[in-house]
Amino acid sequence: MFELDVTRVQGEFTLEVDLRLASRGVTALFGPSGSGKTTLLRLIAGLDRPDRGRIALEGYVLCDTATCRFVPVHRRRLGIVFQEARLFPHYSVRGNLCYGMRDEDPAAVARISGLLGIDHLLTRMPNTLSGGEARRVAIGRALLSSPRLLLLDEPLTGLDGARKQELLEYLAALVRDIDIPVIFVSHDPQELLAVADDLVLLEKGQVLAHGALNEVLARPELMSRLGGFDISAMLAARCHRHDVRRQLSELRLSDGQMLELPTLDIEPGQWLKIQVRARDVAIALEPVSGTSIRNTLKATITACQPLDDMASVTLVMLDAGQQTLRALISTASCEALGLAPGMTVQALIRAVSLARPAAAPALADQEVP
Numbered sequence: 001m002f003e004l005d006v007t008r009v010q011g012e013f014t015l016e017v018d019l020r021l022a023s024r025g026v027t028a029l030f031g032p033s034g035s036g037k038t039t040l041l042r043l044i045a046g047l048d049r050p051d052r053g054r055i056a057l058e059g060y061v062l063c064d065t066a067t068c069r070f071v072p073v074h075r076r077r078l079g080i081v082f083q084e085a086r087l088f089p090h091y092s093v094r095g096n097l098c099y100g101m102r103d104e105d106p107a108a109v110a111r112i113s114g115l116l117g118i119d120h121l122l123t124r125m126p127n128t129l130s131g132g133e134a135r136r137v138a139i140g141r142a143l144l145s146s147p148r149l150l151l152l153d154e155p156l157t158g159l160d161g162a163r164k165q166e167l168l169e170y171l172a173a174l175v176r177d178i179d180i181p182v183i184f185v186s187h188d189p190q191e192l193l194a195v196a197d198d199l200v201l202l203e204k205g206q207v208l209a210h211g212a213l214n215e216v217l218a219r220p221e222l223m224s225r226l227g228g229f230d231i232s233a234m235l236a237a238r239c240h241r242h243d244v245r246r247q248l249s250e251l252r253l254s255d256g257q258m259l260e261l262p263t264l265d266i267e268p269g270q271w272l273k274i275q276v277r278a279r280d281v282a283i284a285l286e287p288v289s290g291t292s293i294r295n296t297l298k299a300t301i302t303a304c305q306p307l308d309d310m311a312s313v314t315l316v317m318l319d320a321g322q323q324t325l326r327a328l329i330s331t332a333s334c335e336a337l338g339l340a341p342g343m344t345v346q347a348l349i350r351a352v353s354l355a356r357p358a359a360a361p362a363l364a365d366q367e368v369p
């Protein structure tokens with residue numbers, strides 16, 4: 001477990017955070033500009049000291065003001081990747097990758113460079129690399145130093161669309177392969193949806209919410225604070241087949257229900273997560289015909305909750321084959337249909353609204369529901 005219980009005052013601003021993060025997986029730090037993300041990252045890295053508090057990783061204390069313990073940045077064994085790659089210009093890519101390794105381990109270099117797609121760059125010098133390639137090398141170097149924790153501070157910022165997408169794909173695959181906690185700071189909801197397991201929402205130096213990404217995204221009281229996220233659900237589904245003529249992919253949920261969406265680049269048989277935005281889900285009491293909506297899922301209502309900041313809109317929580325789905329409908333419709341927990345309804349979802357989060361990889365076996 002990664003324990004963070006720190007306070008730091010900077011002028012008018014106070015960061016006050018008390019968090020327990022998982023030992024594995026990606027925790028996204030999200031919050032508006034000035035909410036304290038960088039301040040927190042600098043405390044974890046050991047670039048600044050808290051005024052009060054303790055930071056411990058798997059019981060190893062990095063900092064504790066009560067006992068005056070402070071492990072300096074170079075002895076924390078953290079992998080840190082900033083917005084800019086900061087490679088050593090006089091070392092080759094291989095030299096950069098091996099820089100922080102205690103003993104050179106060709107098998108580890110081969111594994112990480114394979115995962116990051118930089119095998120062909122190993123003899124090149126940093127000034128010959130593109131921005132995206134240099135970031136991949138920086139991430140590889142951070143990982144090969146056998147860190148206890150990986151800190152990624154907006155590692156994709158400033159890359160153009162194609163390079164960003166490419167690096168996101170490598171990153172999404174990589175973070176599933178490593179066995180240390182990863183803290184990922186980003187302003188971009190699509191990046192976080194692709195790589196994060198958990199989300200910490202910061203505001204004015206305080207933790208407003210912390211939990212599994214899917215659960216935090218579903219909390220109606222956070223809707224206005226989550227900016228670009230929208231309320232959504234992530235459904236795990238298996239690619240059943242592709243219909244080339246109609247340019248659609250058919251997916252099946254674990255209970256056998258089917259979804260159709262524009263063709264996905266995934267092999268039949270593979271599992272993946274699909275983002276379903278609550279505002280793209282409508283509800284009917286009975287199966288409907290004569291509609292353009294291609295997807296109908298039978299679901300049970302588990303809760304109906306008007307939004308705190310918009311009472312004319314109700315969030316309906318649904319259970320579809322033991323997966324949570326959400327629908328945002330008008331409170332007037334909710335009342336007119338008499339919707340209530342326990343009712344079985346039809347959730348209608350437009351095919352074109354369904355999306356696989358950018359670069360989200362196929363699910364690993366242990367993630368399949």
Ligand SMILES: Nc1ncnc2c1ncn2[C@@H]1O[C@H](COP(=O)(O)OP(=O)(O)OP(=O)(O)O)[C@@H](O)[C@H]1O
Nearest residue numbers: 010011012013031032033034035036037038039040
């Ligand atoms: N040295 C300092 N002295 C006084 N205030 C500071 C100092 N450094 C940062 N702050 C303030 O602390 C607050 C948190 O800043 P921080 O950089 O952690 O935010 P952030 O969430 O990373 O923002 P961004 O998304 O814009 O990078 C801001 O109000 C900032 O002005």
